[in-house]
Amino acid sequence: MNFTILTEVLLNNLLIAQKALSTRTPAPYLQGIKLEVYSKEIIMVTSNSDISIKLSIKDESLEVLEAGEVLIPGKFFVDIIRKLSGEKTKLTTSENNILRIEAGNSDVTLNLLNVEDYPELDFVMNDTPIKLDSKVMRAIIRQTTFATSAIENRPILTGVNIRVEGEKLVAIATDSFRLSQKMIDIPKNFENMNVVIPGKSLDELSKILELNLDEILVHLDHKSILFEYGNVLFQSRLLDGNFPETSRLIPVEFPIIIKFKKDDLFVAIDRASLLSQKDGSTSIVKLHLRNDNLVEITSNSPEIGKVTEEVYPIEKAIGIPIKIAFSSRYFMDALKTFNSDEVYVKFTGEIRPFVIEGDDDLGLIQLILPVRTE
Amino acid sequence: MNFTILTEVLLNNLLIAQKALSTRTPAPYLQGIKLEVYSKEIIMVTSNSDISIKLSIKDESLEVLEAGEVLIPGKFFVDIIRKLSGEKTKLTTSENNILRIEAGNSDVTLNLLNVEDYPELDFVMNDTPIKLDSKVMRAIIRQTTFATSAIENRPILTGVNIRVEGEKLVAIATDSFRLSQKMIDIPKNFENMNVVIPGKSLDELSKILELNLDEILVHLDHKSILFEYGNVLFQSRLLDGNFPETSRLIPVEFPIIIKFKKDDLFVAIDRASLLSQKDGSTSIVKLHLRNDNLVEITSNSPEIGKVTEEVYPIEKAIGIPIKIAFSSRYFMDALKTFNSDEVYVKFTGEIRPFVIEGDDDLGLIQLILPVRTE
Numbered sequence: 001m002n003f004t005i006l007t008e009v010l011l012n013n014l015l016i017a018q019k020a021l022s023t024r025t026p027a028p029y030l031q032g033i034k035l036e037v038y039s040k041e042i043i044m045v046t047s048n049s050d051i052s053i054k055l056s057i058k059d060e061s062l063e064v065l066e067a068g069e070v071l072i073p074g075k076f077f078v079d080i081i082r083k084l085s086g087e088k089t090k091l092t093t094s095e096n097n098i099l100r101i102e103a104g105n106s107d108v109t110l111n112l113l114n115v116e117d118y119p120e121l122d123f124v125m126n127d128t129p130i131k132l133d134s135k136v137m138r139a140i141i142r143q144t145t146f147a148t149s150a151i152e153n154r155p156i157l158t159g160v161n162i163r164v165e166g167e168k169l170v171a172i173a174t175d176s177f178r179l180s181q182k183m184i185d186i187p188k189n190f191e192n193m194n195v196v197i198p199g200k201s202l203d204e205l206s207k208i209l210e211l212n213l214d215e216i217l218v219h220l221d222h223k224s225i226l227f228e229y230g231n232v233l234f235q236s237r238l239l240d241g242n243f244p245e246t247s248r249l250i251p252v253e254f255p256i257i258i259k260f261k262k263d264d265l266f267v268a269i270d271r272a273s274l275l276s277q278k279d280g281s282t283s284i285v286k287l288h289l290r291n292d293n294l295v296e297i298t299s300n301s302p303e304i305g306k307v308t309e310e311v312y313p314i315e316k317a318i319g320i321p322i323k324i325a326f327s328s329r330y331f332m333d334a335l336k337t338f339n340s341d342e343v344y345v346k347f348t349g350e351i352r353p354f355v356i357e358g359d360d361d362l363g364l365i366q367l368i369l370p371v372r373t374e
Numbered sequence: 375m376n377f378t379i380l381t382e383v384l385l386n387n388l389l390i391a392q393k394a395l396s397t398r399t400p401a402p403y404l405q406g407i408k409l410e411v412y413s414k415e416i417i418m419v420t421s422n423s424d425i426s427i428k429l430s431i432k433d434e435s436l437e438v439l440e441a442g443e444v445l446i447p448g449k450f451f452v453d454i455i456r457k458l459s460g461e462k463t464k465l466t467t468s469e470n471n472i473l474r475i476e477a478g479n480s481d482v483t484l485n486l487l488n489v490e491d492y493p494e495l496d497f498v499m500n501d502t503p504i505k506l507d508s509k510v511m512r513a514i515i516r517q518t519t520f521a522t523s524a525i526e527n528r529p530i531l532t533g534v535n536i537r538v539e540g541e542k543l544v545a546i547a548t549d550s551f552r553l554s555q556k557m558i559d560i561p562k563n564f565e566n567m568n569v570v571i572p573g574k575s576l577d578e579l580s581k582i583l584e585l586n587l588d589e590i591l592v593h594l595d596h597k598s599i600l601f602e603y604g605n606v607l608f609q610s611r612l613l614d615g616n617f618p619e620t621s622r623l624i625p626v627e628f629p630i631i632i633k634f635k636k637d638d639l640f641v642a643i644d645r646a647s648l649l650s651q652k653d654g655s656t657s658i659v660k661l662h663l664r665n666d667n668l669v670e671i672t673s674n675s676p677e678i679g680k681v682t683e684e685v686y687p688i689e690k691a692i693g694i695p696i697k698i699a700f701s702s703r704y705f706m707d708a709l710k711t712f713n714s715d716e717v718y719v720k721f722t723g724e725i726r727p728f729v730i731e732g733d734d735d736l737g738l739i740q741l742i743l744p745v746r747t748e
Contacts, residue, residue: 073678076648076678076679079648080648080649083641083644083645083648084645098679105642105683105684105685106681106682107681107683107684108645108649108679108681108682109679109680110649110678110679111678111679267459270457271457271458271480271482274450274454274457275450275484303485304485305472305473305482305484305485306482307454307482307483308480308481308482309479309480309481310481311479
């Protein structure tokens with residue numbers, strides 16, 4: 001193998017590929033980046049237990065003198081290329097399975113891994129991928145993955161449920177104390193699907209989507225999901241098991257609706273939460289819609305003190321006065337997902353789940369379970 | 375106690391005072407911020423086992439209705455004031471030792487600590503403090519504290535030795551593998567002094583010096599050191615014991631001198647260190663001045679690979695070829711302290727300490743012990 005390429009091009013692709021690198025693994029070959037070098041193209045492959053990435057580099061700076069296939073220790077390779085100052089980088093292999101990297105005044109040799117050990121990976125594409133605006137895909141991820149469960153005792157809840165139902169694509173995440181649901185329209189000629197993707201996989205995908213290409217193709221099947229984004233194929237494993245049926249959890253009628261400026265509500269809850277935080281546990285604050293239409297956000301910690309925040313709803317609230325208690329973190333997490341400057345908080349009762357929605361966030365519902373206090 | 379003040383003024387002073395707050399302490403009162411409120415001034419006091427801070431607030435926004443003295447739980451107080459959105463903050467106390475904080479739409483009560491528990495602190499000032507440019511003081515700290523020992527087995531080496539000797543003020547730090555020394559001129563009418571200040575105290579002082587006032591007064595005595603910076607008094611405890619006599623460690627004649635562009639040398643060592651890093655231990659690189667005046671920086675890890683970096687000295691090096699090995703981190707730490715774009719690396723031999731100096735860093739010497747390799 002012998003080729004030269006712009007250092008920057010090599011680096012930018014490595015920074016994508018490394019998102020699927022295993023750092024600790026019983027299989028050392030998964031710590032490697034596989035390079036397949038052809039006359040006018042390099043294929044780069046990485047894989048860990050959750051995701052696999054395959055990307056194609058066809059840059060005009062690429063000059064291949066000799067094709068070949070190698071497996072390079074991933075972390076060192078990325079660290080070195082990241083620090084090179086030469087404009088171009090030359091990569092050559094010698095017979096005793098050594099890679100030589102030359103750039104500027106640097107001359108580096110790396111012991112290669114055995115490329116024959118690398119497993120054959122199947123990247124499953126289909127003929128009719130769903131085309132999405134990549135900004136929409138990022139929004140779906142940002143608005144749902146935070147609500148997945150961080151605890152592994154119900155593994156299915158560590159994932160985001162993606163469903164295709166008629167002309168809708170629905171993403172749902174819940175840790176059983178809160179639920180995020182984002183629904184978008186898609187053309188109607190797709191088969192109904194119901195899969196669960198690890199939240200961590202989606203978070204990694206989201207970082208790659210920062211490249212700002214316009215669209216992403218979602219190759220979705222009952223047993224696999226693969227995202228095609230420019231020159232990058234990103235495949236995630238799916239979680240086994242049935243995602244809970246959540247549709248009946250979301251109330252449909254709300255006798256009490258309060259409209260807030262999002263930022264006013266956020267800072268009031270943030271301040272109120274200060275005194276009720278104890279050793280990293282969830283801090284509980286109370287919301288009280290008073291008869292005079294003023295909303296009080298309060299918290300009380302007998303040992304430390306008490307906070308009372310007054311928030312003025314944008315317009316006269318609908319419904320009777322209500323007092324309800326909830327996790328301040330869950331509420332703030334949910335508020336952060338909205339693009340809307342104004343949000344509706346909708347209640348059905350003091351011990352029933354409540355919902356947040358916003359006019360500029362069509363299809364987005366954030367649901368939170370209240371906490372019982374005496 | 376009852377007063378009102380601009381929230382921003384209160385916060386800016388709290389952010390200074392909190393640098394001496396204890397977070398974990400067997401003495402709960404040290405987690406408190408003491409406020410002494412007079413008709414036209416507030417005195418704020420904090421203290422932990424290393425440093426004590428006393429500052430005076432005389433702001434024209436201050437309106438005192440009732441004087442008094444309180445001890446406020448520090449962390450909560452700072453967190454709350456930091457998040458308040460009201461332009462002005464009103465602080466009042468009620469009979470049952472409760473503080474009320476009102477600002478904007480926020481109304482907070484905090485249980486106070488018992489101000490009688492707070493110790494009487496002695497802030498020791500003298501009539502003839504040494505006046506320094508605060509930028510010079512920051513430079514001294516930046517150029518020395520990093521070389522203090524992080525290990526507590528020789529406590530005296532966790533501190534910076536400050537000496538007044540005739541018309542010189544000298545700051546020295548060493549962890550016994552490297553040594554930093556910065557010497558500046560001062561007027562000659564000061565008594566000779568020799569004290570050792572905990573490196574951590576100086577790091578905290580350095581953060582306060584970011585206020586960008588012009589000068590700092592150093593009240594130095596055999597048993598105490600106090601820095602006076604605008605409205606802030608910053609006192610540190612001193613370390614007991616004798617700092618090692620380091621002057622004879624620094625060679626005075628250097629048969630080999632190489633002049634480098636600092637950045638060229640830095641990136642070469644940085645890259646060479648990549649492959650020799652193992653599990654957080656110190657990475658060793660080698661420098662080789664060749665007969666043809668080229669310098670090679672290399673590292674070699676049999677399992678991983680090998681890096682060779684070529685660096686061109688600015689001018690023909692003085693002296694014979696040399697090969698020397700050292701900790702890459704120590705060398706890079708030392709290089710970072712220089713303002714000079716060009717540095718001299720001065721050697722006396724392959725197993726003798728070597729020295730780095732720069733024309734634009736008068737009085738600064740960085741010394742590093744080489745590592746023996748076979």
